[in-house]
Amino acid sequence: MRCNSPRLLACAVLGTLAASAPAWAQSSLSINGLLDAGIYRGFDGVNQLGTIQRSNVAISGSEDLGGGLKAIFRLSTRLELDTGESEGAGFKPFWHDESTVGLLGSWGTLRMGRALTPMWAQDWKFDPWGNFNRIASPAWYQWHYLSPSDPLGNNGTAEYGRLNNGIFYDSPKVAGFTLRLSSSPERQRALGATERPYSAALEYEHQAVAAMAAVERNSFGDRDTFLAGKYSFGSAALMLAHDRSRSADSSNKSRATTLGGTYRLGQTTLKAGYGHQRLNRDTNRFVSVGADYALSKRTTLYASLGHKRDANLPSRTAFGVGMSHNF
Numbered sequence: 001m002r003c004n005s006p007r008l009l010a011c012a013v014l015g016t017l018a019a020s021a022p023a024w025a026q027s028s029l030s031i032n033g034l035l036d037a038g039i040y041r042g043f044d045g046v047n048q049l050g051t052i053q054r055s056n057v058a059i060s061g062s063e064d065l066g067g068g069l070k071a072i073f074r075l076s077t078r079l080e081l082d083t084g085e086s087e088g089a090g091f092k093p094f095w096h097d098e099s100t101v102g103l104l105g106s107w108g109t110l111r112m113g114r115a116l117t118p119m120w121a122q123d124w125k126f127d128p129w130g131n132f133n134r135i136a137s138p139a140w141y142q143w144h145y146l147s148p149s150d151p152l153g154n155n156g157t158a159e160y161g162r163l164n165n166g167i168f169y170d171s172p173k174v175a176g177f178t179l180r181l182s183s184s185p186e187r188q189r190a191l192g193a194t195e196r197p198y199s200a201a202l203e204y205e206h207q208a209v210a211a212m213a214a215v216e217r218n219s220f221g222d223r224d225t226f227l228a229g230k231y232s233f234g235s236a237a238l239m240l241a242h243d244r245s246r247s248a249d250s251s252n253k254s255r256a257t258t259l260g261g262t263y264r265l266g267q268t269t270l271k272a273g274y275g276h277q278r279l280n281r282d283t284n285r286f287v288s289v290g291a292d293y294a295l296s297k298r299t300t301l302y303a304s305l306g307h308k309r310d311a312n313l314p315s316r317t318a319f320g321v322g323m324s325h326n327f
Helices: 005-025 118-126 138-142
Strands: 027-041 047-050 055-066 069-079 098-105 108-116 150-154 157-159 162-170 177-183 198-206 209-217 223-233 236-246 253-265 268-279 282-294 299-309 316-326
Touching: 069 108, 098 162, 108 118, 118 138, 118 162, 118 177, 118 198, 118 209, 118 223, 118 236, 138 253, 138 268, 138 282, 150 162, 157 162
Parallel strands: none
Antiparallel strands: 027 047, 027 055, 027 316, 055 069, 069 098, 098 108, 108 162, 150 157, 162 177, 177 198, 198 209, 209 223, 223 236, 236 253, 253 268, 268 282, 282 299, 299 316
16 A cells, blocks of 8 residues: 555554554453352341352453463452452452463463362352352351361461462363363461461363362361262252361361252242251251342342251351342
8 A cells, every 4th residue: 555645554453453463463462250149138137238149340351472472461350349349358369369370371370379279169060049148058168167278378277269479270171071270389387387278179071970089288287188979960060078177286187078950940040958067066957948030141130048956056147139140
């Protein structure tokens, strides 16, 4: 194309765009998350408006490096939608949910930073509420009870789920199996830690069947073992999970078994769950029901009810209704 002087500026702009186009095509950036709010009465008997499920906002991206290799990153924070504050403001980091950078290739995915351990990142598949509902999820109250993934992960306080200063690896899926690993090269002996933490999970998923086996040890030596399975048939799904956690000196032990089910009926999904926990010599039970109504692929109205019977405590019931929106 010939550029006369009146067209010089337009030609320069077009030339710049043309030169930049390949770089744009090789990179991607996205913003997504979940916004959730509801009105509920918690197990403490207090009426409140707030987040029943976890609200979060994430920024993620990738760059094509060629040869099937990509650079990736993810930054994710959680927030209390009713006040606009960060979740755990004052003791949790701003990028509480995840802050990682890594590489993705045919050999799998390797990330470094702060993220969910393999056990916590995948256990949600075996709970009707995705280990994500403070009223109705048996998993929320009974799984991984004595083994925080990072006892010092929130400015010196315990973090249940995520590992700081971590290395995370996910294998490619082979014959339905995926292996996930995490650990940290750091030892915080000055703060009381005695071990290098690790977590490993082996998943299987093929057609109607999903299963998972995971083990984890934190930096203080607390241990957790998790086994779970799921079977889907038609509009229904059944889930069974067993979790065993214990403190480093074995003075405290928790054994929890949960059973859950879901059933889709048009735009409505019905849910039910049961949890049985043996905590040392005490027995705790949890029963819950709920329903989700999909207004669209992204927006859901829901109702949840949970009932707890813990040893040496009076029975307690929580219930609430809420709305969530994925973007």
